[in-house]
Amino acid sequence: MAPPDRAYETAKAASLRALELDGRVAEAHVTFGFVTATSDYDWLKGEEEFRRAIELQPSNVDAHNLYSAILLCQGRFDEGELELAVARRSDPLGGLQPGAGFFYICRRQYDRAIETLSRAREVDPASPYVNYWLGEALILEGRFEEAIAAFERLEARAFGAGLKGYCYGRMGRVLEARQLVDGLESADPCPALQLALLFLGLQEMENVFFWLERSVELRSLGIHWIKVDPIWDPIRPDARFFHLLQRMNLAD
Numbered sequence: 001m002a003p004p005d006r007a008y009e010t011a012k013a014a015s016l017r018a019l020e021l022d023g024r025v026a027e028a029h030v031t032f033g034f035v036t037a038t039s040d041y042d043w044l045k046g047e048e049e050f051r052r053a054i055e056l057q058p059s060n061v062d063a064h065n066l067y068s069a070i071l072l073c074q075g076r077f078d079e080g081e082l083e084l085a086v087a088r089r090s091d092p093l094g095g096l097q098p099g100a101g102f103f104y105i106c107r108r109q110y111d112r113a114i115e116t117l118s119r120a121r122e123v124d125p126a127s128p129y130v131n132y133w134l135g136e137a138l139i140l141e142g143r144f145e146e147a148i149a150a151f152e153r154l155e156a157r158a159f160g161a162g163l164k165g166y167c168y169g170r171m172g173r174v175l176e177a178r179q180l181v182d183g184l185e186s187a188d189p190c191p192a193l194q195l196a197l198l199f200l201g202l203q204e205m206e207n208v209f210f211w212l213e214r215s216v217e218l219r220s221l222g223i224h225w226i227k228v229d230p231i232w233d234p235i236r237p238d239a240r241f242f243h244l245l246q247r248m249n250l251a252d
Contacts, residue, residue: 003189005219008039029053030063037070038224041248046070061091065099072106073224074250098129105137106228113137125153132160139163140230144171158187162194163231169201177202193220197231209240216247226250 012035018028029049037046050067053060064087071080081103088100098120104113117134124130135150144167151160151167161180168177181198184191196211215223226232227250235241245251 003218004221005039005217008035008219011035012039024056026053026057026060026063029056030060030066034066034070037073039219041250043070043074043249059090061087064090068103069099072103072228075228075252077103077107077228098127098133101130101137102133102225105133105140105230106225108140108230110137110141114141126155128154128156128159132163135160135163136231139167139170158184158191158194162191162197165194165198166201166231169198169203174202190214190218191220192218193222200231200234205235205238208235209238212244216244224248 011031015028015032015035018025019032022028030053033046033049033053036042036049040046047067047070050063050070053063054067057063064083068080068083068087071077071083084099084103098117101113101117101120104110104116114134114137117130117137120127120130121134131150131153135147138144138147138150148164148167151157151164154160161184165177165180165184168174168180177198181195184195184198192211192214196208196215199205199207199211212223212226214220226248227245232241242251
């Protein structure tokens, strides 16, 4: 598996080549917009690409779903939910998209998130994002055992290892958390964000910020949610957190 930063560069180059051949391909604008926003942290340019994609193909569900995600990353909840609503109208299963559940998480409406994501799992039990975000919602409700069960449903266990280790830390199961640390630290590519989450559960704040800094550098999967994801609420008052947002052009 390629490191996230290299994967982003590959996707960016491919989308640019596609746009050079035909600038009217909506999907290429979607890919270029998402990579530009979440890897280059150029949110304005990313938005421009999404708006162009939607102009070219108003019914493109991926364009509306991913544009809603970009808006959410910036804390623009109402605008993001409008885009999600457009996607729902184009997709009969849109109301069961995992993104809707994550919106509820970011609004701190954890009961609604759990309900939405549980229904989504009935439709797609193997969805990684459904199980991941359901696990996070359960964590935020203090339901750690149920959260661990959700992460164990993931086919790619490393994807949920950070939050699973977070649960172990919060439950006082330190040895099990340390075993996950050992596995993640030896993994390639480096799962920096997973390590930050795991150390958050262990309340080792120096390690949390070390791995968050690395996550920003590596463009780790999920780091673009940092401004709105409530899992990071305990460290928001720290000046280092604001510095991370500045680096990602997400500071208010």
